[in-house]
Amino acid sequence: MFDPVPWLILLPLVWGCLTFLTGVGRGGRLVLAGLIIQLVLTIILARQIVMEGARHYAVGGWGAPLGVDLYVDGLTGIMLLLTHVVALPLVVYARAYFSSQAEGASYFWPLTCFLLAAMNALFMSADIFNIYVTLELLGLAAVGLVAAAGSAGSVTAAIRYLLVTLLGSGAYLMGVALLYGTYGSVSLAVLEPLLATTEISAAACLAAMLMLAGLLLKTALFPFHFWLPPAHGGAPAPVSALLSALVIKASFYLILRLWFDLFAPLVTTQAAQLLGGLGAAAILWGSILAFNQTRLKMLVAYSTVAQIGYLFLLFPLMTSAIPGAAESAMQGGVMQLVAHALAKAAMFAAAGVMVLSAGKDDIALLGGMSSHLPLTLFTFALAGITLMGLPPSGGFIAKWLLIDSAVSGGQWGWVVVMILGGLLSAAYVFKVLRQAFLPPVAGIKFKPVIRMLEWPAFLLALISLLLGFRSVEVLNLLGAA
Amino acid sequence: MNFNAILPLLVLASSLVPGMIIFFLPESRIRLRTTLNLTGAILKLLLIGYMLWGVQHDQSYVFRYNVLPDLELVFKADALALLFVTLSAALWFLTTLYAIGYLEGSPHRSRFFGFFSFCVTATVGVAMAGNLFTFFVFYELLTLSTYPLVVHRGTAAAIRAGNIYLVYTLAGGAVFLTGIVWLYGLLGQVEFTPGGVAATLGLEYTAQLQVIFLLLIAGLGVKAALVPLHGWLPQAMIAPAPVSALLHAVAVVKAGAFGIIRIVYEVYGIEFAQTLNLLMPLAIVASITIIWGSLRALWQDDLKRRLAYSTISQVSYIILGVTLFGPAGTIGGVVHLVHQGIMKITLFFCAGNYAETLGIHKISEMNGAGRRMPWTSIAFSVAAFGMMGAPLTAGYVSKLYLNQGAEMAEMAWVSWMLTASSLLNAAYFLPILYRLWFVNQPQKWLQERIRARGRWETHGLLLIPPVVTAVATLGAGIFADTGWSPLFWVKLIAEMEYLP
Numbered sequence: 001m002f003d004p005v006p007w008l009i010l011l012p013l014v015w016g017c018l019t020f021l022t023g024v025g026r027g028g029r030l031v032l033a034g035l036i037i038q039l040v041l042t043i044i045l046a047r048q049i050v051m052e053g054a055r056h057y058a059v060g061g062w063g064a065p066l067g068v069d070l071y072v073d074g075l076t077g078i079m080l081l082l083t084h085v086v087a088l089p090l091v092v093y094a095r096a097y098f099s100s101q102a103e104g105a106s107y108f109w110p111l112t113c114f115l116l117a118a119m120n121a122l123f124m125s126a127d128i129f130n131i132y133v134t135l136e137l138l139g140l141a142a143v144g145l146v147a148a149a150g151s152a153g154s155v156t157a158a159i160r161y162l163l164v165t166l167l168g169s170g171a172y173l174m175g176v177a178l179l180y181g182t183y184g185s186v187s188l189a190v191l192e193p194l195l196a197t198t199e200i201s202a203a204a205c206l207a208a209m210l211m212l213a214g215l216l217l218k219t220a221l222f223p224f225h226f227w228l229p230p231a232h233g234g235a236p237a238p239v240s241a242l243l244s245a246l247v248i249k250a251s252f253y254l255i256l257r258l259w260f261d262l263f264a265p266l267v268t269t270q271a272a273q274l275l276g277g278l279g280a281a282a283i284l285w286g287s288i289l290a291f292n293q294t295r296l297k298m299l300v301a302y303s304t305v306a307q308i309g310y311l312f313l314l315f316p317l318m319t320s321a322i323p324g325a326a327e328s329a330m331q332g333g334v335m336q337l338v339a340h341a342l343a344k345a346a347m348f349a350a351a352g353v354m355v356l357s358a359g360k361d362d363i364a365l366l367g368g369m370s371s372h373l374p375l376t377l378f379t380f381a382l383a384g385i386t387l388m389g390l391p392p393s394g395g396f397i398a399k400w401l402l403i404d405s406a407v408s409g410g411q412w413g414w415v416v417v418m419i420l421g422g423l424l425s426a427a428y429v430f431k432v433l434r435q436a437f438l439p440p441v442a443g444i445k446f447k448p449v450i451r452m453l454e455w456p457a458f459l460l461a462l463i464s465l466l467l468g469f470r471s472v473e474v475l476n477l478l479g480a481a
Numbered sequence: 482m483n484f485n486a487i488l489p490l491l492v493l494a495s496s497l498v499p500g501m502i503i504f505f506l507p508e509s510r511i512r513l514r515t516t517l518n519l520t521g522a523i524l525k526l527l528l529i530g531y532m533l534w535g536v537q538h539d540q541s542y543v544f545r546y547n548v549l550p551d552l553e554l555v556f557k558a559d560a561l562a563l564l565f566v567t568l569s570a571a572l573w574f575l576t577t578l579y580a581i582g583y584l585e586g587s588p589h590r591s592r593f594f595g596f597f598s599f600c601v602t603a604t605v606g607v608a609m610a611g612n613l614f615t616f617f618v619f620y621e622l623l624t625l626s627t628y629p630l631v632v633h634r635g636t637a638a639a640i641r642a643g644n645i646y647l648v649y650t651l652a653g654g655a656v657f658l659t660g661i662v663w664l665y666g667l668l669g670q671v672e673f674t675p676g677g678v679a680a681t682l683g684l685e686y687t688a689q690l691q692v693i694f695l696l697l698i699a700g701l702g703v704k705a706a707l708v709p710l711h712g713w714l715p716q717a718m719i720a721p722a723p724v725s726a727l728l729h730a731v732a733v734v735k736a737g738a739f740g741i742i743r744i745v746y747e748v749y750g751i752e753f754a755q756t757l758n759l760l761m762p763l764a765i766v767a768s769i770t771i772i773w774g775s776l777r778a779l780w781q782d783d784l785k786r787r788l789a790y791s792t793i794s795q796v797s798y799i800i801l802g803v804t805l806f807g808p809a810g811t812i813g814g815v816v817h818l819v820h821q822g823i824m825k826i827t828l829f830f831c832a833g834n835y836a837e838t839l840g841i842h843k844i845s846e847m848n849g850a851g852r853r854m855p856w857t858s859i860a861f862s863v864a865a866f867g868m869m870g871a872p873l874t875a876g877y878v879s880k881l882y883l884n885q886g887a888e889m890a891e892m893a894w895v896s897w898m899l900t901a902s903s904l905l906n907a908a909y910f911l912p913i914l915y916r917l918w919f920v921n922q923p924q925k926w927l928q929e930r931i932r933a934r935g936r937w938e939t940h941g942l943l944l945i946p947p948v949v950t951a952v953a954t955l956g957a958g959i960f961a962d963t964g965w966s967p968l969f970w971v972k973l974i975a976e977m978e979y980l981p
Contacts, residue, residue, distance in 0.1 A: 370635075371589060374504070390625065390654075391618035397548065400662065407659075408666045419655045426651050430628075434643060437635045471549055 004041035004048075005057045005070055008080065008120045011038055016113030027109040028095040034113070035091055039084040046077040050480050056126065056189070069187055071126035074480040075334070079123045079253055081477075082338050085463065086245050086345045087116060089456035093349050094238035096452035101236070101356060107148055108238070115141040115242065122250050128176050128211075128262075129186040131254060132169060139165035139218070142247050145239040146231050157230040164217060164227045168251075171214030178207035188262060196265050208263045215258075218251035221275075221312060222282035225305040229289075233301035237352020240297060244304045245345035249337055252311055256333075259315065272315040279312030280417040287424035291431060295361045296351045299428055300344070306425065307340045307387060313402060313414050320409030328408075331475050332401030335467075338474060339394030342464035343386035349457035350379040356453070357446045363432060368440030375454045377436050382461035384429035389422045394467030486544045488532060489556035489609050492566065493602055495525040496573070500598025506591050515581055518594055522574040525605075529570050532558050543611065553670060554618070555611030560974045561747075561815070564967070565608035565739050568819050569731045572826055573601045575946040579830055580723035582942025583837060593633055597723075599626035600732055607736045613661045613671040613748065616740060620657070620704075623736055624650040630724045631717050642716040649703050649713040650733075657700020660693050664748075667693075673743050675977045677750020687757055690749070694759050697744050705737030705800065706793045708770040714793055718785040722833025725785060729792045730826035738799045738818060745803050746811075746978050755806050764804035768898050770797040775905035782843050784832045787909060788825070791868065794902065795821045802883050805895065810886025811975045812968070813879055819967040820867070820875035823953045827864035830947035831857050838939040840928025844913055849922025854938040858917050860951035865910040867954045870903050875957035878968055 015034040019027030049055075054073030056063065063069055072080075091112070098105035118141060122134035143165060147158035180186055182203045183194050195204060220228040228248070232240045259267055286306030293299040314333030318326045353376045354369060355361045369377050382393075389399035399418060406414040440446075467474070499521035506514055532542055542558035558566070580597065584590050603626050606619030624647070632643035664671055667682060667689065679690060703710045714734070718725050728734065745754055745763075754760055774794030781787040798821065802814015834857045835841040835850060851858040867874035880899060887895035931939050938944065961968045 370592070374592065378504075385625065388651075390621045392622075396618075400552070401549070403659070403662045404666060407663050415659060419659060423651055423655055426647065430644075430647055434632065434640050437629070437632050437643075438637075438640060439635055468548060469546075472547055475549070 002044070003057065004045045005072060005124060006059065008038060008041055008045070009117055009124070011041075012113045012117035012120065016110045016117065019109040019113060022109075028091065028098070031109050031113060032088075032091050032095070035084065035088045035116075038116075039088055042077075042080045042084050045072065046081050046477055049074060049077040050477055053480055057124075068130055069126040069189065070124040071188070072124055074478045075253070075256070076123050077477050077480070078334060078338065078474065079249070080120060082249075082341055083116065083119055083123075083246055086341055086460065087112075087242070089459050090238055090241050090345060090349065093241075093453060093456040096450050096456075097236065097238050097352060097356070100450065100453075105148075105236075107144060108236075111141050111144045111148070112242065115145065115247070119246065119250050123253065126189060127187045128179065128191070132173050132176055135169045135172060135218070135251070135254075138247065138250060139169060142243055145242070146235045148239070149234070149236050151234075153230075154234045157227075157234045160227050161231040168214040168217040171210045171217070175207040175209075175211035175214070178203050178210070182207075192262055195262060200266060205266060208258075208266050211258060212255060212263075215251045215255045219248050219255065219308060220305060221308060222278050222285055222305065225282065225286065225308075228305055229298055229301040232304060232348075233295065233298040237297070237348055237355070240301070240352070241345040241348035244301065244348055245341040248304070248308065249341055252308070252337065260318075269316075269319045272319050275312045276316035276414065279309040279315075280414070282306060282309030282312070283417055283421035284309075284424065287421060287428060291424070291428040293428075294363055296355060296363050296366070296432065297348070297361055299363065299432065300347050300351050303347075303387060303425065303428060304344055306421065307336075307344070310336045310340075310398070310402070310418070310421065313406075313418070317402065317405045317409060317411065317414065320405065320411065322409050325405045325409040328401045329405040331478065332398050332405060334478055335394055335398035335401060335471060335474065339386050339398055339464055339467055342460050342467065343383040343393075343395065346379055346457050346460035346464060347383040347387070349453075349460065350376045350383065353449055353453050353457065354380075357449050358444065359447060363435055365441055365444055366432065366435045367438040368444075368446070369436035372440075372446045373449065373454070375458055376449075377433070379454070379458045379461045381429075381433055382458075382465050384425075384433070386461075386464045386467075388426045388429060389418075392468040393465045394471065395464070397468045397471045485535075485540060485542050488528065488542045489544045489558050492525055492528050492532075492558075492570075492609070493556075493605055495521045495528060496598045496605065497602040500595050500602065503591055503598065504595040508588070508591055511590075514591065514594060518577050518581070518598070519574075521598065522570070522577050525570045526574060529563070529567055533563055533567065536560060536563055545611075548614075551670065552614060553612065554615050555672065556606075556609045556615065557611030557673070558609055559673075560970065560977065561742070562609045564815070564819065564970055564974065565735070566605055568822050569601060569604045569608060569735075572727070572731050572822060572950075575949060576723050576727050576826070578942050579726070579833070579946040580721075582940045583721065583723055583833060585940070589633070592629065593721075596626050596629045597727075600630060600727065602626075604732045604736060607739065611673055613664065613673075616743065617654075617658060617661055620736060620740065621654050623704075623732060624654060627724075627728065627733060630728075631720045633721055633724065634719070639719050642719040645716045646713045649710065653700045653703030653710065655700075656696050660696030660700060663689075663696070664693050671748055673747035675747060677746065677748055677753050679749045680753040684756075690757060691759065694744070694749065694754075694757070697748075698741060698763065701737045701740040701744070702766075703737065704733050705741060705796055706734055706770070706774075707766055707797065707800070708773045708793070711770070711774070711793045715786055715789045718789045722785075722829060722836065725789075726826045726829035726833070729789065729829060730822040734792060734796045735818060735822060738796050741800055742803055742815060742818070751806060751811070751978060760804040760806060764801060764892070764895070767797040767801040767804060768895065770794065771801065771898065771902050772905070775902055775909065778909045779905065782845055784835070784842060784844050784847070784913075785829070787844065787913075788828050788832060791828075791906070791909070792825055794906075795825065795868065798879065798883060801895070802879075802886060805883070805886035805890045805892065807886055807889035808975045808979050809882050809889050811978060812971050813882030813884075813886050815974060816882065816968050816971040817879040819971075820879045820954075820957060823950045823957065824864045824867040824875060827860055827947050827950040827954060828868075830943075830950065831861040831864070834939055834943050834947065837943060838929070838931045839926040840930065841926075844916065846927060847913060847916045848920040849917075851917040852922060853926070853933070856938060856944055856948055860947040861917070862914055863951040863954055865914060867958070869906045869910055873955060873958050875954045875961075875967075877958055878961045
């Protein structure tokens with residue numbers, strides 16, 4: 001049987017190296033072809049997971065504890081599929097974007113390929129040291145992409161991002177060292193039973209705290225969100241889309257994995273409530289800040305801060321003892337992750353088109369956009385529907401599942417937070433939309449944009465909207481064990 | 482999958498697909514756009530006609546789709562659904578004709594007709610929704626598709642009205658969602674069933690069911706413009722006349738009222754709702770709304786604003802009828818869903834005609850308009866008499882059954898309230914009619930944009946729709962006892978609710 005697992009890590013590295021050969025700022029067509037191949041591979045893999053269940057893969061025939069183990073299950077399948085479904089339209093978008101705006105194009109293609117390789121490896125890694133390596137590679141590629149725009153603002157944002165990502169992975173590495181020192185292994189398969197059966201040691205607790213804190217910093221959960229808006233809002237639009245849609249989800253994925261597998265014996269209900277509380281604060285505070293922005297891309301970036309909050313509500317909801325409540329919390333959280341990734345990529349891409357056309361990133365200049373770029377504005381609105389959690393989007397299904405879980409578990413506080421969060425997100429989405437319906441600001445000349453900038457973003461928004469009708473498949477894949 | 486299951490989807494698609502194509506049409510393709518619009522509207526009417534025939538011959542049209550393993554999207558064309566679907570499809574057809582005439586030469590027509598079609602799709606979805614989840618999906622789509630229509634003109638006032646509209650409807654939607662999820666948690670899937678499904682829970686859930694009822698009605702009450710949740714409706718009349726016509730007669734307020742009908746009859750069940758003491762508070766809120774809307778209407782000089790307050794009052798007749806325990810009340814309330822729709826759309830069409838033809842927006846400017854625009858003014862007068870409940874009009878039938886319902890439910894105060902409301906209706910409509918017909922016209926009209934040509938006092942497409950709906954207002958009153966009237970159909974529905 002053909003196994004796509006190693007190829008998903010190797011191929012993007014190959015494309016990345018080849019794009020160096022094609023020259024600076026070139027190689028988009030190559031990456032596009034490569035991504036199509038990878039998308040096919042992930043679909044094959046997802047089918048295999050649904051049919052045959054989760055499995056281990058021993059790299060080079062050397063399994064744990066000696067070699068490096070890879071592991072794929074339903075959640076991995078979802079993340080891989082999501083990554084490629086988001087990245088493929090973004091590559092088409094980026095080709096068009098950099099043809100009209102050369103700034104930031106220089107190392108976009110190789111860095112994107114390394115970013116994808118790191119992410120694919122991260123999703124499939126089954127040992128905590130290997131995860132560290134992928135985290136570091138992912139962070140460095142992302143910082144490079146942010147810095148590539150070259151302006152003073154973006155370099156400052158990139159340096160700050162670099163410090164944060166190094167601090168985060170540093171904390172994570174310390175935790176890894178502590179675990180290795182105590183239990184003598186870095187393989188998840190070995191560590192899990194050890195932690196579950198032996199008495200809980202202080203070293204394990206400290207390690208858990210360090211690793212989770214590092215990952216929370218990278219996920220930009222409130223109050224660690226300060227670095228995200230300048231980094232995501234200042235980068236070129238295709239980069240912002242990649243970072244906001246996918247990169248922060250990678251560290252969230254790790255939190256999810258560690259919390260419910262490795263550290264399951266350590267975590268307490270109070271800790272879960274704390275994460276939920278931070279998530280709630282992120283939803284409310286992030287939405288308010290988003291509403292107060294005057295720059296379009298900063299608004300979208302703050303909306304990411306808010307939307308991440310929903311993901312963390314699943315931790316307190318999962319502690320519910322009511323049958324079914326925990327299950328729908330997990331399903332709702334994953335749906336939210338997927339829906340947000342698609343919608344946010346679409347939204348950043350659409351925002352990029354509008355900024356490109358208006359020549360300046362300012363919400364006040366958007367007047368007249370509804371007749372100048374109707375398709376892009378429509379894209380923004382469709383993505384907004386997902387963020388607001390309105391039907392029939394994937395975001396709505398996510399919110400339905402989460403509210404269902406909260407109501408049946410009797411955790412009413414989270415219901416209020418989610419309802420309020422939905423209304424607040426409507427406030428900032430419609431702030432943009434209604435501006436676009438006003439007549440144009442005097443003296444502004446919109447630049448024409450090429451079609452290939454508008455359609456990929458629209459496609460992403462459409463997928464996020466129609467995801468609601470295919471949730472059963474997503475949840476089937478998630479449930480494949 | 483058989484044809485009967487696909488039919489509800491086709492009814493939805495007949496407006497959704499033209500809408501999607503229209504979005505991408507350039508402004509200049511007027512003929513293609515009009516063809517698409519009208520083809521969709523006629524196709525929808527034909528499909529519905531077929532289903533009406535089918536339902537009378539014991540066919541059932543149900544479509545199911547699993548969104549989640551235990552969450553279904555259900556479309557069901559039952560008798561109640563068809564009542565609302567027929568109303569919205571027929572009035573959509575007329576409003577489309579009207580809008581083509583009204584918007585001739587104005588910008589952004591592709592966008593307008595695109596969202597217009599979406600709006601009707603959402604209304605039809607609300608009508609055919611077979612369970613609460615499906616209902617909610619289309620209820621929210623309705624909010625989203627009407628917002629661009631409300632702000633269509635892009636003026637500061639329109640944007641402000643749009644904001645108010647969104648604040649009310651989205652907040653209402655959120656409250657509604659909470660109630661729905663809660664009820665789903667208790668009952669599993671909540672499918673609309675004549676006689677209700679909540680009774681299976683029994684009386685130990687009384688408190689929870691009362692709170693859920695409050696949440697559901699509060700969420701629906703925003704769109705149905707129940708006082709004190711009505712604040713958005715008078716603001717939203719800033720929209721172009723065809724939009725106001727559709728909003729007030731079919732789409733938004735009716736979706737709210739229709740939802741309340743479904744909740745009371747097919748989720749809680751009228752008898753169980755009576756047991757839980759839910760009907761009396763709702764009757765009181767509806768009565769307050771009826772009187773308050775009429776009182777506010779008295780003081781408005783702006784014609785569309787007066788009509789908007791009148792809508793607030795009239796829609797609550799439907800809700801009042803629902804709360805009167807007994808078949809007569811049910812018949813009066815549900816039939817008013819149709820009757821109010823055809824009468825109110827006539828009034829808004831006429832208001833649009835006065836504004837477009839002569840530049841008249843205020844009641845104080847309407848002096849003598851009856852001579853200049855006789856057909857429009859006759860249509861207006863017929864609908865206004867209908868609203869007052871004059872004999873031979875549709876409004877008479879509604880009020881007759883509502884009064885009977887009040888007697889059967891032994892609620893004498895409701896009869897008094899209805900009489901008071903009729904007097905108030907007369908008080909705010911008769912002065913308009915007096916000005917139209919008996920006061921001499923001014924030397925010069927404010928802004929005569931369309932000149933009279935022979936018989937045509939205004940653009941033909943603006944004139945035909947109100948005349949047709951005015952004739953329908955008379956028809957529904959005069960032929961109420963025949964097999965083709967809305968009343969006949971509503972009696973069938975009432976039988977299903979009350980006969981076990």
